[in-house]
Amino acid sequence: MSEAPLLEIEGLRASVAGKEILTGLSLTVRAGEVHAIMGPNGSGKSTLANTLMGNPRYAVTGGTARFRGEPLEGLAPDERARRGLFLAFQYPVAVPGVTVVNFLRQAVNAVRGEELPVREFRQNLFARMEQLRVDRDFARRYLNDGFSGGEKKRAEMLQLAMLQPRLAVLDETDSGLDIDALRTVADGVNALMNEEMGLLLITHYQRLLNYIRPRFVHVLMGGRIVRSGGPELAEELEASGYDAMEPAAPTA
Template identity: 60%
Template sequence: MNEKKPLLEVRNLWVKLPDEEEFILRGFELTVHAGEVHALMGPNGSGKSTLAKVLAGHPGYEVTEGEVLFNGENLLEMEPDERARAGLFLAFQYPMEVPGVTIANFLRLAYQRRFNKEVKYTEFYKILLQHLKRLEMDASFAARPVNEGFSGGEKKRFEIVQMSLLEPTLAVLDETDSGLDIDALKVVANGVNAMRSPERAFLVITHYQRILNYITPDYVHVMVDGRIVRSGDARLALELEEKGYDWVRNELATAGA
């Protein structure tokens, strides 16, 4: 048992689309402490991305019941910007394509918002270069326009640079793009591994087990139909890889759940 105060506590969360009856998240529960890496796995449509979007403050979802505490504060009442300032990082909170704006300029704004202070461009550029170096990325990346003509791998690189710069206490990474090649997966994994620390936690959301070959999670959770149905350590991911999601579904059916 971890006696520390949780970083993230999700309690009995029920979420649906505003004009639908059917719930997507059905009593979802999760507790994350600082220093931990959690992997959230599940078949397509189980609600993984919906959870990430609700944590980000996406306006398209309705929370009808439950609560989310971040550092003991009610996350659901915070604006997306406040969430970032409080130390929560979700990659897709940021625009997909911003023509004409360079990565350096875009990141400087995000950095200033996160730390609530103005940083001169030259000073920021030095900081950015340090992060690029740590992630083994080329300095020329900073001068490119945001997401314009980015490959899947470059988008991931951009996310990871943002994560590194913004020094979140909780980073939520949704591996929506299952088409990521091995190099892109390694960029994500190296970024997470380089940033692992006792003060920071990660929630790595993934359908496939393969990224977990590079990131060893402390906990693995399997989500089916809007809630976690099974939790374990890294071995659970390997078991899933071997037996497939039907294994969990069948077990649930047998148990009459």
């Protein structure tokens, strides 16, 4: 008996501001798998993340995306989150006046659809902070307000740990991660990843993939996946660049 894949995307087309960006993208992610998506600037990586989260500015014009066997189309972003989809963004917004701890409590309650007793929440949070080696003072700061790149990543990893999604989509792109931030992401992901969970890691950094070993690497160009392979594909890209990537012959 086989369970439905976590994510099954077939021939997905999506437009933003009247322009088609995703042009027939197909991708399947199963539980326990880490997939990396690499691709040049403007190829549609963040558009894929936005479309998966149900951002209303991104219109699906063709194809399908199923999450745990159910079509995502028509589901509001919060409903997608409740079903276990987690998206972390390239440019997180600052939320002055909302502390990390309060933000996390709201997020956890929203995803669970019920109020978790404060004591239970705090115990869980402190255990996760210890696991991710985050200082306790951190929880009292305002979310992303004056956070360094590494601290933003730490807040994101804490959110991931508290929500325990089935599929996490991390859009890391060109957000200027230094080596510490890369390690924060890598250590966090490696501590949290399990056989039930899938991970879609959008990155420009071959280096990140030395710390988080993906099972599959995909090259996204012109709004679709043109090559898929193992970790060696990321090394090939590093050596020869995207120009050398021949688009795959179209399949019937």
